[in-house]
Amino acid sequence: MKFASEFRDPALAKGLLAEIAKLAEQIGATREKPVHIMEICGGHTHSIFRYGLDKLIHEGIEFIHGPGCPVCVLPRARVDECIEMAERPEVIFTTFGDAMRVPGSKLSLLQAKAAGADIRMVYSPLDALELARRNPGREVVFFGLGFETTTPSTALAIQQAAREGLTNFSVFCNHITVPEPIKALLDDPYMMLDGFIGPGHVSMVIGIHPYDFIAQDYGKPLVVAGFEPTDLLQSVLMVLRQIAEGRAAVENQYARVVPEHGNKVSLAAIADVYERRPSFEWRGLGEIDASGLRIRPAYRAYDAEEKFGIGYAGKRAEVEEAEGCACGAVMTGRMKPVACPQFGKGCTPEMPLGALMVSSEGACAAYWQYGGARAAE
Amino acid sequence: MKFASEFRDPALAKGLLAEIAKLAEQIGATREKPVHIMEICGGHTHSIFRYGLDKLIHEGIEFIHGPGCPVCVLPRARVDECIEMAERPEVIFTTFGDAMRVPGSKLSLLQAKAAGADIRMVYSPLDALELARRNPGREVVFFGLGFETTTPSTALAIQQAAREGLTNFSVFCNHITVPEPIKALLDDPYMMLDGFIGPGHVSMVIGIHPYDFIAQDYGKPLVVAGFEPTDLLQSVLMVLRQIAEGRAAVENQYARVVPEHGNKVSLAAIADVYERRPSFEWRGLGEIDASGLRIRPAYRAYDAEEKFGIGYAGKRAEVEEAEGCACGAVMTGRMKPVACPQFGKGCTPEMPLGALMVSSEGACAAYWQYGGARAAE
Amino acid sequence: MCLGIPGQIVAITDAGRMMALADVSGVKREVNVACVAEGPLEALVGHWALIHVGFAMSLIDEDEAARTLEALRDLGEAQETLAQMAEGAAALEGRA
Amino acid sequence: MCLGIPGQIVAITDAGRMMALADVSGVKREVNVACVAEGPLEALVGHWALIHVGFAMSLIDEDEAARTLEALRDLGEAQETLAQMAEGAAALEGRA
Amino acid sequence: MALRDERVTLAHGGGGKAMRDLIEEVFTAVFQPPGMEDQARLTEAALAEPGARLAFTTDSYVVTPIEFPGGDIGKIAVCGTVNDLAVGGARPLWLSAAFIIEEGTEIALLRRIVATMAREAEAAGVRIVTGDTKVVGRGACDGVFVTTAGVGVIPPGREMAAGLVQPGDVAIVNGVLGDHGATILATRGDLALSSDIESDCAALGHLMAGVMAAAPGIRAARDLTRGGLASALNEIAQAAGCGIVIDETALPLRAEVVGLCEILGLDPLYLANEGRLVTFVPEAEAAAALAAMRARPEGAGACVIGRAVADHAGQVRMRTAFGGARIVDMLVGEQLPRIC
Amino acid sequence: MALRDERVTLAHGGGGKAMRDLIEEVFTAVFQPPGMEDQARLTEAALAEPGARLAFTTDSYVVTPIEFPGGDIGKIAVCGTVNDLAVGGARPLWLSAAFIIEEGTEIALLRRIVATMAREAEAAGVRIVTGDTKVVGRGACDGVFVTTAGVGVIPPGREMAAGLVQPGDVAIVNGVLGDHGATILATRGDLALSSDIESDCAALGHLMAGVMAAAPGIRAARDLTRGGLASALNEIAQAAGCGIVIDETALPLRAEVVGLCEILGLDPLYLANEGRLVTFVPEAEAAAALAAMRARPEGAGACVIGRAVADHAGQVRMRTAFGGARIVDMLVGEQLPRIC
Numbered sequence A, B: 001m002k003f004a005s006e007f008r009d010p011a012l013a014k015g016l017l018a019e020i021a022k023l024a025e026q027i028g029a030t031r032e033k034p035v036h037i038m039e040i041c042g043g044h045t046h047s048i049f050r051y052g053l054d055k056l057i058h059e060g061i062e063f064i065h066g067p068g069c070p071v072c073v074l075p076r077a078r079v080d081e082c083i084e085m086a087e088r089p090e091v092i093f094t095t096f097g098d099a100m101r102v103p104g105s106k107l108s109l110l111q112a113k114a115a116g117a118d119i120r121m122v123y124s125p126l127d128a129l130e131l132a133r134r135n136p137g138r139e140v141v142f143f144g145l146g147f148e149t150t151t152p153s154t155a156l157a158i159q160q161a162a163r164e165g166l167t168n169f170s171v172f173c174n175h176i177t178v179p180e181p182i183k184a185l186l187d188d189p190y191m192m193l194d195g196f197i198g199p200g201h202v203s204m205v206i207g208i209h210p211y212d213f214i215a216q217d218y219g220k221p222l223v224v225a226g227f228e229p230t231d232l233l234q235s236v237l238m239v240l241r242q243i244a245e246g247r248a249a250v251e252n253q254y255a256r257v258v259p260e261h262g263n264k265v266s267l268a269a270i271a272d273v274y275e276r277r278p279s280f281e282w283r284g285l286g287e288i289d290a291s292g293l294r295i296r297p298a299y300r301a302y303d304a305e306e307k308f309g310i311g312y313a314g315k316r317a318e319v320e321e322a323e324g325c326a327c328g329a330v331m332t333g334r335m336k337p338v339a340c341p342q343f344g345k346g347c348t349p350e351m352p353l354g355a356l357m358v359s360s361e362g363a364c365a366a367y368w369q370y371g372g373a374r375a376a377e
Numbered sequence C, D: 001m002c003l004g005i006p007g008q009i010v011a012i013t014d015a016g017r018m019m020a021l022a023d024v025s026g027v028k029r030e031v032n033v034a035c036v037a038e039g040p041l042e043a044l045v046g047h048w049a050l051i052h053v054g055f056a057m058s059l060i061d062e063d064e065a066a067r068t069l070e071a072l073r074d075l076g077e078a079q080e081t082l083a084q085m086a087e088g089a090a091a092l093e094g095r096a
Numbered sequence E, F: 001m002a003l004r005d006e007r008v009t010l011a012h013g014g015g016g017k018a019m020r021d022l023i024e025e026v027f028t029a030v031f032q033p034p035g036m037e038d039q040a041r042l043t044e045a046a047l048a049e050p051g052a053r054l055a056f057t058t059d060s061y062v063v064t065p066i067e068f069p070g071g072d073i074g075k076i077a078v079c080g081t082v083n084d085l086a087v088g089g090a091r092p093l094w095l096s097a098a099f100i101i102e103e104g105t106e107i108a109l110l111r112r113i114v115a116t117m118a119r120e121a122e123a124a125g126v127r128i129v130t131g132d133t134k135v136v137g138r139g140a141c142d143g144v145f146v147t148t149a150g151v152g153v154i155p156p157g158r159e160m161a162a163g164l165v166q167p168g169d170v171a172i173v174n175g176v177l178g179d180h181g182a183t184i185l186a187t188r189g190d191l192a193l194s195s196d197i198e199s200d201c202a203a204l205g206h207l208m209a210g211v212m213a214a215a216p217g218i219r220a221a222r223d224l225t226r227g228g229l230a231s232a233l234n235e236i237a238q239a240a241g242c243g244i245v246i247d248e249t250a251l252p253l254r255a256e257v258v259g260l261c262e263i264l265g266l267d268p269l270y271l272a273n274e275g276r277l278v279t280f281v282p283e284a285e286a287a288a289a290l291a292a293m294r295a296r297p298e299g300a301g302a303c304v305i306g307r308a309v310a311d312h313a314g315q316v317r318m319r320t321a322f323g324g325a326r327i328v329d330m331l332v333g334e335q336l337p338r339i340c
């Protein structure tokens, strides 16, 4: 695959790994006292395990897996609300496959579907739109989930629905933003991160400058990275170079895809359709100020929260996260998945407790699936 | 089964058969010059074949099978209209099983169901009413089919729907009456009938007097009869006695079920819900004056013809009956089923041309099924 | 025409809607009794009625039924007497 | 985050709705190109874009891609040279 | 207990761990098929006897409701296929069982079906040795469908076939007719009927073994399933090229079944059974065959219902209780409840 | 031509003439099963050989769409069951075929399916000897489901089982992976994907015969169906109690299949196949086995993908193209298309 396979070439990785090792030695990074680099994005976590980068890389580099997986940070209450809507006879509830297995307080969407709710997996919000066109007698709700990468597509779908005057399409908006939780992390007194790998596809939309505060205010390097293995290694190298040189800047490793200032059309669509919520709840992390988006009053007719009196528009049920779940600690880098007391016991991919165990980008799933550890077996 | 098995006792039949034979001889009825007795009702036709009465009885008695089967006289256009309604996505079309196999001009209801129409067999109009209650989002249409026996049940269902204020229930009214086609038969210059067996369950509703004109104006005996074999034989005997005595009267063999003046509640329901149509089309017999009922304007909301602009309320399609079909001649007694050029060739129960071949009361079906003849095999 | 079956009314199930349980040889179904209800519905229990498409259409008159059967039996006996007489006559005349 | 795949735009299918056909290794799907359309849509044909949930989100800059690869190759060669030098040094010092 | 779900989800059909857990816990734990391969490997001395033949048959079972008075789909799935083997003269040995399961099906229901199957197989002396499960989306099937195939052995020299029936042979059934079909009709909600009738569903392998021992000249047997006695007799008459006469007064029918048929305008001769058969034996062996049937509970109601005749070849006729005669034809389509 | 309907109605399942016409015209006219009974009666000399065993297996087939590039449900129903017999070391002999048909199904579609099955059975050297049809109401099943059971014979002395695989054995597949699963995903309308990929569906009986002749020491084979290569290897590793290592660079994958997986976030190791198998042979016989596979069209793409090892018993690991290693676990549920 062009623009992908070239960046998977092990020969190119050799040079990168050697250079990383050299710099790590130079900085004095060791297994005992490693450089902590957080890959914010679950996609990066996935790549690290898929290609075994954590084992190939110098032992002085430790990856900390960040909260950048929209499925992992989805509170149980949100899943319950999805099911509540999906169980209405008139509703066709559409979602990306990713969300199907996330545990709610009683059922996952997969189980709710088995129990009779009309839940359909789609690949694109456009497919949900098409379902609405084809089923004029039904209410099609799309589960809008994701960071800035995905946010424009939902906005464009809502704009399209408005243009067509569709009245049976709405979005349950759970879109969230990356910079705010990073700020929350950096404000944590126990924070011990030395640098960040930034989510490439988020920056494809928002550009690289929204991260400037990380370098300027907190003095930490951040490199926006692509998702192929050499992209990741190169980004680690770029972070190490900044550390070695005593610099802190926002740099762009993924220039083939990420324009410095992002994508104009996407940003305009986001601005047109959404506004910031005062705060938003993250699974394991609690409420984070200004970290979520909601649909503007102008597009109220397409807002499932308003249409069904649910979510932030309804009386929100207090749903506790599962007992003993350490997802929050794992996502903030304070705990490795295997250290969670539930890992492999109360929480396995077959019977997950936390979302980190079901998302393909979840750190716990990655540890389990790719055998970073199988402590519990 | 009480009130049924006692009347199936072959010992009792023996006396009846002997007495019938005696009277037949006395009248001078022979195989060549038989007494022609029409059993109007398809239920009687069914019993005659089921119990083999035509073979047991004196050869001077010949049964002529009348038009008293609501399925047999159902025009193809009516079936087409049923299918037209049933094919609407919102409609649940309900019908007695009897009508399922009757050929329309393209499909039968059974075939239309296979092709996707939501058609359900019910045992009672009350079951259709219950379907309407349980499916508020759908339109439930009941195919009201039958003579006076069935007419009150549909009327009572419509009254019940009105009491409950159901808005998604309607009846495609194809109810017809017995006396009018009999009058048409009697006015036929080729008529050669010597007496009638009257439909017992019709008289249970309307009593015996609506047939008075047959005795008074046309001088023919009529005996209202039950459906068990001794009921039929006794009725034949009663007809023969009238003939032997030179009388013509309306008599009641089925007094255990048929009150002289019918059933008050049923008659009131019929009068409340229906009015006579100026004329109505019978398969094989053409239009017969005042022979059909329609729903009164007061119950217009429950009239499927009005609701869907179909039948006599729509522009009625001219649908020719199948070519070569002799159903009309068979039903008026002018032709035996085996004499129909299509019998067993173009018309078999598997691939029927006429309705007489699919109704369980149809003379052609009876001839085929019970082997009165298998000429075509 | 129209299939009608004798069934016994064994219980009133919903007086408001005039519904009762009818028993046909041990098979039960709810039927509407509007057409046969004159006095209190409970009085119907135990009676036999002619059932058609879920409605009790007519109460069965047990006396009339007995009378009809009686007439048929008489006819049968008369026939038998006649037959015996015919046989006797034949015997007298020396026929087999 | 968010799975993104390079795909080549091979045809415009519905200009009104900004829809085009994208080809990923021979698998085709209609995608929305609103985010990457600046001039006439036809000009997009032949270009590579990053596809996410049915939308072309960003055009791929082929020069930048080449530059990145070039840098990586340079690094690799530099490493190789260094390694060879190390080997040479080792040989000189008589080590295996 | 890896299986903690209450209902089947699509994950249980995906080929992964959830599927393995479902299969191991619900199915193989009960059926205990030999070996771990996706095929059973079987030996049976009787199969190797010179002249022995292998009998092989299959049926899919799609009954609604899945559980009904007197049985469930699992019972029918075992009995039906055992019966197809047995009426052909084979000794039933092994069954396969393939399940198509609708997403959302309760796992407890599956467990009950499987328990029934294990019990019935044990009682019938057969083993369920191989199987399969598929899960389909909600609405893509009606609860659970079960398909069984059966393998048996026909001993050397045994030859039974409808075509071997000869005029004079006596027709015997093993009990009252139509109970299964009537039960299913009454149990389905749509006709709003209720009754105490129970399905006649039963495995007839042991009964057939008894009959074959008692009446070695036995010509043929047929289990009465869809289409009822009438269809089975017509098939035999046509295959044998002779006529068949049955006697209405001899037909064993339960009053409730007759009542149900009167209500719905059906003919009990066409009602389905799942534990009834008709067999034709030479007249000289009829008494012995009858006695052998009656010796078993599933044949307690056995009786002679008619015989094969040289007349009206290919046609079945019935002497009616009323003294007439009528043709008993094959059913045309399916029996529809009727009101006129 | 008694069958004049264009679509199946409930009457075709009612046990009467309509059913008989459907069965005779559409099914038995093509399959020509032996005899007129509802069981096949079969003899086969190889079954009587001392030490020979009978192999028996079944599968239900529920694929949507029913017809797809490279095959239809009938082709899978024959090939799948032939393959289950063949990978166990049996010579496939006979199949049963049971059809569950939705009311409204086009009879022309049934005829096409049956024609495919007859053709595939002939090519695979098996006979379809017995069968069944059931008709269910509209919405009670998804078009047509087919369940086949298969009987074969395992010659004396042949012993193949996953549990016999030993460290050092070489793992060979017979061609590119995942084509069937990718075809089905692309052909289903809901993802709006199109491609030229065709199902790999093929019967592998002849191929297995060749491999067993060329590599008599063969330990085990598994056809790759639901759950793909990953599931088959995990089953083998667990049954054998050894580890398995495969090499990512050695895996034969079509570019389109990789592309489709990238789009949907799937792993091709878990994609279903219907004409692929993995076999383990002693290292000394690997070349011969490979050559035997490549001699047949359905094995033209055969290659070695890895081997059994003494380490990490029960676990499958993959050396990645990138130089790392990762565990290849069993699938948990089913693979869901994902976007993140």
Ligand code: SF4
Pocket (backbone or CB within 6 Å): A324, A325, A326, A327, A328, A330, A337, A340, A341, A342, A343, A344, A347, A353, A354, A355, A356, A357, A364
């Ligand atoms: S193992 Fe489970 S509960 Fe623990 S952190 Fe991971 S997902 Fe959460």
Ligand code: SF4
Pocket (backbone or CB within 6 Å): B324, B325, B326, B327, B328, B330, B337, B340, B341, B342, B343, B344, B347, B353, B354, B355, B356, B357, B364
């Ligand atoms: S044989 Fe057919 S066409 Fe002829 S009269 Fe009878 S039903 Fe009509």
Ligand SMILES: [Mg+2]
Pocket (backbone or CB within 6 Å): B042, B043, B068, B069, B070, B361, C001, C002, C003, E339, E340
């Ligand atoms: Mg009638």
Ligand SMILES: [Mg+2]
Pocket (backbone or CB within 6 Å): A042, A043, A068, A069, A070, A361, D001, D002, D003, F339, F340
């Ligand atoms: Mg993501």
Ligand SMILES: [Mg+2]
Pocket (backbone or CB within 6 Å): E057, E058, E059, E084, F038, F039, F131, F132
């Ligand atoms: Mg069978």
Ligand SMILES: [Mg+2]
Pocket (backbone or CB within 6 Å): E058, E059, E080, E081, E084, E225, F038
């Ligand atoms: Mg069977």
Ligand SMILES: [Mg+2]
Pocket (backbone or CB within 6 Å): E083, E084, E222, E223, E225, F038
């Ligand atoms: Mg059978």
Ligand SMILES: [Mg+2]
Pocket (backbone or CB within 6 Å): E038, E131, E132, E133, F058, F059, F060
């Ligand atoms: Mg299987």
Ligand SMILES: [Mg+2]
Pocket (backbone or CB within 6 Å): E038, E039, E131, E132, F057, F058, F059, F084
């Ligand atoms: Mg199998």
Ligand SMILES: [Mg+2]
Pocket (backbone or CB within 6 Å): E038, F058, F059, F080, F081, F084, F225
């Ligand atoms: Mg299989």
Ligand SMILES: [Mg+2]
Pocket (backbone or CB within 6 Å): E038, F083, F084, F222, F223, F225
């Ligand atoms: Mg297999």
Ligand SMILES: [Mg+2]
Pocket (backbone or CB within 6 Å): E058, E059, E060, F038, F131, F132, F133
């Ligand atoms: Mg069968």
